Amino acid sequence: MIKRLQLFVAAFAILAFSPLLASASDPSPLQDFCVAINDTKNGVFVNGKFCKDPKLANAEDFFYSGLNIPRNTSNPVGSTVTPVNVAQIPGLNTLGISLVRIDYAPYSGLNPPHTHPRAMDILVVLEGTLYVGFVTSNIDNRLITKVLNPGKVFVFPVGLIHFKFNIGNTKAVAFAGLSSQNPGVITIANAVFGSNPPINPDVLTKAFQLDKNIVTYLQSKFWWDHS
Numbered sequence: 001m002i003k004r005l006q007l008f009v010a011a012f013a014i015l016a017f018s019p020l021l022a023s024a025s026d027p028s029p030l031q032d033f034c035v036a037i038n039d040t041k042n043g044v045f046v047n048g049k050f051c052k053d054p055k056l057a058n059a060e061d062f063f064y065s066g067l068n069i070p071r072n073t074s075n076p077v078g079s080t081v082t083p084v085n086v087a088q089i090p091g092l093n094t095l096g097i098s099l100v101r102i103d104y105a106p107y108s109g110l111n112p113p114h115t116h117p118r119a120m121d122i123l124v125v126l127e128g129t130l131y132v133g134f135v136t137s138n139i140d141n142r143l144i145t146k147v148l149n150p151g152k153v154f155v156f157p158v159g160l161i162h163f164k165f166n167i168g169n170t171k172a173v174a175f176a177g178l179s180s181q182n183p184g185v186i187t188i189a190n191a192v193f194g195s196n197p198p199i200n201p202d203v204l205t206k207a208f209q210l211d212k213n214i215v216t217y218l219q220s221k222f223w224w225d226h227s
Helices: 002-021 188-193 201-208 212-220
Strands: 044-046 049-051 079-084 098-104 110-115 121-127 130-135 143-148 153-156 162-166 172-178
Touching: 079 110, 098 110, 098 162, 110 188, 121 130, 130 153, 143 153, 188 212, 201 212
Parallel strands: none
Antiparallel strands: 044 049, 079 098, 098 172, 110 162, 121 153, 121 172, 130 143, 130 162
């Protein structure tokens, strides 16, 4: 009886403290900054990157220029994502945040259904009109959508499939903040039908309840990497 009580108390303690152990973004840094470098000789490995000696850090390690420049949207999905994460700003390493600019072609520019496995996404529209939404997890799979005009903001919870579609007759521009220095992106169509090597067509035929010829056709297409 005493042993069962001890186990119950231990389990209760773990559950009670679990919210403190979980995080919706990258772990908090233990120092002012950790500028990422590729040189492994004099670096310390932290959160996926080697860190520069803090004494050698300079303003360029925390700087990026060019988000004011419109991007070319002449591609199959009609959108272009310009990321500003730890790959562009080494000083973002361990800071748990990043940014993207998204340009959309006039009517039908699309940021296709995708997920960010390591981050939530908060979007603000600067130009144009976007129809955005996300789908909740099983078993509800509820679609939550909104039409956004300039100045409107929308949040996409971490890990959920979401999309952004330009329904206006002019170009659209939006910026998004993400709660990770390297949020990652999984574009659903690319991952399912454009994987390397391809997923066995029998798997996709049954999963999507499609004719096998349709599956093989979709697998033969070139899937544009919008990220």
